Amino acid sequence: MRRVFALAIAGVVALSLPRAEAAAPTARDWLERMTESLATRDYDGLFIHTAGQQSETMRIVHRMEGGRSVERLVSLDGNGREIVRTPGEVHFYMPDRRVVLVEPRSDEGSLLKALPAPGPRLDSLYTLELRKGGRLLGRDVRVLDVRPRDEYRYGYRLWLDQKTAMPLRSEVVDGSGATVESIHFTRLEVGEGIDPRHLQPAVDTTGFQWIRAGRRAEPRVAGPPSASWLPRKMPPGFRLVVSRSQAVPGSPIPMQHLIFSDGFASVSVFIEPAPAKGPAPSESTTVGSANAFSTQMSGHVVTVVGEVPAATVRDIATSLAPVDAELPRTDPAPAPAER
Amino acid sequence: MTDQIREQISALLDGELASGEISLLVRRMERDAELRRAFGNYVLAGESLRAPGGLTASPGFAARVSAALEADGAAVAALPVAAKHAPRRWMRPLAGAAVAAGAALAAVLFVPAGEEGSGLLAGRTDVAPAMTIASLPPGGSSPTPAQNQRLAGYLMAHGQYASPIGRRNAWSNALAADPGITRVALEIVERP
Amino acid sequence: MANFPPSDGSIDGHEPRDGRERPASGVEQSDLELVRRVQRGERGAFDLLVLRYQHRVVKLVARLLRDPTEAEDVAQEAFVKAYRAIGSFRGDSAFYTWLYRIAVNTARNTMASRQRRPLDYEAELSESEQSVVESRMRHGDTPEAAALSEEIHQTVNRAVEDLPEDLRTAIILREIEGLSYEEIAAAMDCPVGTVRSRIFRAREAIDRNLKPLLD
Numbered sequence: 198m199r200r201v202f203a204l205a206i207a208g209v210v211a212l213s214l215p216r217a218e219a220a221a222p223t224a225r226d227w228l229e230r231m232t233e234s235l236a237t238r239d240y241d242g243l244f245i246h247t248a249g250q251q252s253e254t255m256r257i258v259h260r261m262e263g264g265r266s267v268e269r270l271v272s273l274d275g276n277g278r279e280i281v282r283t284p285g286e287v288h289f290y291m292p293d294r295r296v297v298l299v300e301p302r303s304d305e306g307s308l309l310k311a312l313p314a315p316g317p318r319l320d321s322l323y324t325l326e327l328r329k330g331g332r333l334l335g336r337d338v339r340v341l342d343v344r345p346r347d348e349y350r351y352g353y354r355l356w357l358d359q360k361t362a363m364p365l366r367s368e369v370v371d372g373s374g375a376t377v378e379s380i381h382f383t384r385l386e387v388g389e390g391i392d393p394r395h396l397q398p399a400v401d402t403t404g405f406q407w408i409r410a411g412r413r414a415e416p417r418v419a420g421p422p423s424a425s426w427l428p429r430k431m432p433p434g435f436r437l438v439v440s441r442s443q444a445v446p447g448s449p450i451p452m453q454h455l456i457f458s459d460g461f462a463s464v465s466v467f468i469e470p471a472p473a474k475g476p477a478p479s480e481s482t483t484v485g486s487a488n489a490f491s492t493q494m495s496g497h498v499v500t501v502v503g504e505v506p507a508a509t510v511r512d513i514a515t516s517l518a519p520v521d522a523e524l525p526r527t528d529p530a531p532a533p534a535e536r
Numbered sequence: 537m538t539d540q541i542r543e544q545i546s547a548l549l550d551g552e553l554a555s556g557e558i559s560l561l562v563r564r565m566e567r568d569a570e571l572r573r574a575f576g577n578y579v580l581a582g583e584s585l586r587a588p589g590g591l592t593a594s595p596g597f598a599a600r601v602s603a604a605l606e607a608d609g610a611a612v613a614a615l616p617v618a619a620k621h622a623p624r625r626w627m628r629p630l631a632g633a634a635v636a637a638g639a640a641l642a643a644v645l646f647v648p649a650g651e652e653g654s655g656l657l658a659g660r661t662d663v664a665p666a667m668t669i670a671s672l673p674p675g676g677s678s679p680t681p682a683q684n685q686r687l688a689g690y691l692m693a694h695g696q697y698a699s700p701i702g703r704r705n706a707w708s709n710a711l712a713a714d715p716g717i718t719r720v721a722l723e724i725v726e727r728p
Numbered sequence: 729m730a731n732f733p734p735s736d737g738s739i740d741g742h743e744p745r746d747g748r749e750r751p752a753s754g755v756e757q758s759d760l761e762l763v764r765r766v767q768r769g770e771r772g773a774f775d776l777l778v779l780r781y782q783h784r785v786v787k788l789v790a791r792l793l794r795d796p797t798e799a800e801d802v803a804q805e806a807f808v809k810a811y812r813a814i815g816s817f818r819g820d821s822a823f824y825t826w827l828y829r830i831a832v833n834t835a836r837n838t839m840a841s842r843q844r845r846p847l848d849y850e851a852e853l854s855e856s857e858q859s860v861v862e863s864r865m866r867h868g869d870t871p872e873a874a875a876l877s878e879e880i881h882q883t884v885n886r887a888v889e890d891l892p893e894d895l896r897t898a899i900i901l902r903e904i905e906g907l908s909y910e911e912i913a914a915a916m917d918c919p920v921g922t923v924r925s926r927i928f929r930a931r932e933a934i935d936r937n938l939k940p941l942l943d
Contacts, residue, residue: 235700246708251837253712257704270704272711274833277816280692280707289692289710291685292816298689303696353701364701378705401818410693439697456697463702465694482687485709487694489687502694504702546928549780550902551754552909558761559770566772574935576779577942581934582903583783584884591790592877593782595942597800601778601807605771 224325227341230362231355237261238361241395242385243273248378248485260391269396281398290400297402300410319460322346322434330356333365334385343461348372349432349509350462351486361387369486371506378485410443426453426468426497430516432509434459464503464513471498479514483507490514545575549582572598754908759823766814774814778807781824785831792835802838806831879941887937891930898923899930 222230241258259268262284271279277292282302289298319325323343330338337359344352356366365385369378427437439456453468471493479492488507491500492514501514544561547553553561565571576598583592691710695703759780765773785806790799810830817826888896894916901912909927913920 232700235704246712248709248712251712253833255708255711270707270711274829276711276813277818278711280711287692287696289688291688292818293813294685295815296685298685298692300692300696355701367701369705378709380705380708400816410689443693454693456694461699463694463698465690465697467690467693480683484687484712485705487691487706487709489690500690502690502706504698504705542932543925543928546931547924548758548776550909550927551756551758552924553758555761558758559765562762562765562770562772562776565776572775572779575776576782577935577938578931579780580783580880580938581884581899581931584881585888585900585903587787591783591787591799592880593786593803594800597782597786597804598775598778600800601782601804602775604804604808605774605811 224327224341225319227327227339227357227362228325228343231341231357231364234362235259235364236266238363238387239389239391240363240385240387241391242382244380244382244385246378246380246485247376254383258391258395260393260396262393267396269398271399277400279398279400281396283396288398290398290402290405292400292405295405297405297407298410299407318434322350322459323352323461333358334382336360336365338365347432348506350459350505351377358387363387369504425520426466426499426517427455427520428457428466428501428513428516429518431457431513432459432505435464438463462504464501464505464510466513466517467498467500467502468517469498469500471496481507481511495519541571542574545571546578549575549578756822760819763814763817763819763823766811767817774811777823777827781827782807784824785827788828788831789835792832793838798838802835803831805838806834809834876941880938883937883941884934887934888930891933895926895930895933898926899934902927 239260241256243254243256246253246255254273256271256273257268259266261267265284267281267283269279269281277290279290281288281290285302287300287302289300291297323345326342326344328340328342330340332338333356338356339359341355341357342352343355352370354368354370355364357363358365363385364380366381367379368376371377435457436459437455438458439454441454442451443454444451450470453466455466455468457464457466477493479490482489482491486504487502488505488510489500489502490507490510490513491498493499494517499514499517501510503510541561541564544553544557545565548558548561565575576595580592688710691706695706695710698706759777762773762777766777782803786799786803789803789806793799793802806827810827813830817823888899891899897916898912901907901915902909907915909920909923912923912927916923
């Protein structure tokens with residue numbers, strides 16, 4: 198009988214993080230500690246994920262192996278989907294489709310430096326407030342409120358474990374204060390001793406179709422873009438941080454993937470050649486805090502995806518325009534890769 | 537003859553029908569409502585004996601489920617109407633949304649933190665075509681499995697580059713079952 | 729004679745056991761075969777699974793919802809979800825165990841959408857499982873449903889009591905004691921084929937009595 202999961206937390210490792218000064222950690226410090234914990238600690242937990250009126254139980258396992266993180270996210274409530282991120286690839290198992298999506302894994306090491314860390318800019322975009330929390334899962338927690346200063350972003354409420362800064366509970370909140378998505382851990386073990394076998398997928402993939410995203414997917418820190426389309430308008434604070442292209446199976450024309458970040462939230466823009474058949478109505482999709490907007494323009498399908506409100510992804514998508522080759526160049530650089 | 541078939545149904549209910557005979561029986565039952573009815577009553581008899589007077593499904597329940605599955609592919613759920621697009625005056629041109637390749641662009645894209653509104657496009661508003669968005673009448677559709685898969689692919693790629701908490705949220709949503717999809721119509725008005 | 733639980737592993741809507749105390753029963757095996765057929769595209773096979781588990785799912789859902797009048801709608805939704813997700817059923821648990829979890833999840837989401845604070849489901853479930861929602865269920869959701877439930881019960885009982893002894897013994901050993909045909913054959917000291925025929929004829933007799941009630 199699936200009762201309340203035992204709340205005993207085994208082997209909490211109190212990691213003492215280096216502190217430059219003796220001043221009390223600020224809200225910003227807590228945010229950075231949380232990000233670091235999620236990225237670098239070993240943990241295994243069960244949580245209830247709620248989006249709108251649907252909720253599902255999921256499991257997440259995260260482990261560092263040789264300096265790189267491996268993780269596995271599994272849906273436990275019937276559809277059997279899971280995502281496994283190994284050092285080399287990311288696999289998305291969809292038993293309901295009998296399909297496995299495979300992507301080469303991004304090389305985090307060099308990219309992490311390029312991703313804008315929450316810098317001084319963050320304060321102009323969000324207000325951060327730290328409050329005393331009570332206890333969750335038998336631990337003391339602090340509550341961190343991240344509130345956007347405009348309507349283009351979501352807010353977050355984070356219940357952080359006092360010792361490890363792991364978010365035991367998190368909620369994504371929209372402009373009206375409504376919870377768009379929440380994750381409540383019902384059990385979380387942090388520390389050493391995660392069995393690597395827990396990172397093996399539980400899906401029998403006999404007879405499944407394996408769909409591999411193209412090989413040529415070396416992401417580049419934003420430099421001269423190879424993209425032929427760029428959004429003309431973005432919410433304040435968003436910067437292009439990664440530009441990559443990826444082969445699309447069955448097409449000579451690669452897909453462009455641009456990633457923009459405001460230091461906290463991120464938005465992806467995908468630009469692909471349009472399929473042969475005629476124009477289709479645009480589509481707006483919402484699942485939890487992830488919003489997507491897809492539209493066709495001039496022979497391309499443009500999809501914008503991000504942890505930002507639906508209106509934001511739509512506005513970004515509709516502001517996309519082709520790189521204008523008529524504008525004067527300031528140096529004899531080669532023409533942008535034209536499609 | 538019918539007795540023989542009905543006896544097979546009884547055996548199937550008990551899990552005592554030979555595997556080879558199941559397919560044929562299933563097909564027969566697909567075509568014959570009377571056989572299904574009999575099966576249903578055999579089931580009901582057992583349930584009633586085990587848990588007398590308890591709640592049971594009404595006689596039409598199984599048929600309703602069957603009809604729902606038939607209609608599943610064409611299901612139309614009413615979804616909230618997408619809001620009409622209002623011009624937003626707060627959106628600023630992307631700092632460095634440059635249109636020329638080369639060194640100038642590189643400089644613009646690496647705008648140090650704190651600077652905004654610089655770049656080639658600051659103030660340029662005459663390049664993008666104006667777009668208005670009208671919504672189709674309410675009636676978004678249930679996503680097809682292919683749409684689900686495509687969305688999953690985008691979320692997967694996006695999650696790789698998000699922050700750890702952003703990735704966890706994006707991938708949790710990718711694992712969830714049915715996103716709501718609203719269709720909107722875009723009317724593109726090209727500026728001369 | 730030994731008192732085994734019904735071979736399909738569940739009693740009155742409680743969660744079926746996953747660990748098997750005996751080798752995979754005939755019902756589990758035949759469920760698995762039906763599921764394989766559904767996975768290969770035979771929709772009719774799923775209709776049979778619905779017929780087999782409809783009462784149990786409706787009863788389970790009614791037990792979990794605060795408002796049993798929605799039990800059939802929510803149960804229907806659970807079956808539809810199961811059908812859509814049938815591809816992910818791998819057979820390492822009994823089909824009903826898998827269906828049970830989907831039904832619980834569906835009911836849970838329905839409750840959540842009404843209360844808007846879907847915290848602490850497990851506690852909520854255990855409470856409602858233990859509380860005497862039983863009595864509400866026994867009476868059904870409306871006086872008519874309650875009356876029908878009761879009449880079904882009376883009709884089945886009477887029909888069973890009127891059966892010749894060997895038919896009555898066979899059907900009771902099968903439905904209440906959960907014995908397999910072989911076990912019943914051993915208990916009644918007759919061939920398996922005879923067991924099969926006796927159970928069938930018992931059901932036919934019950935069906936003859938139920939038919940006018942439910943048409």
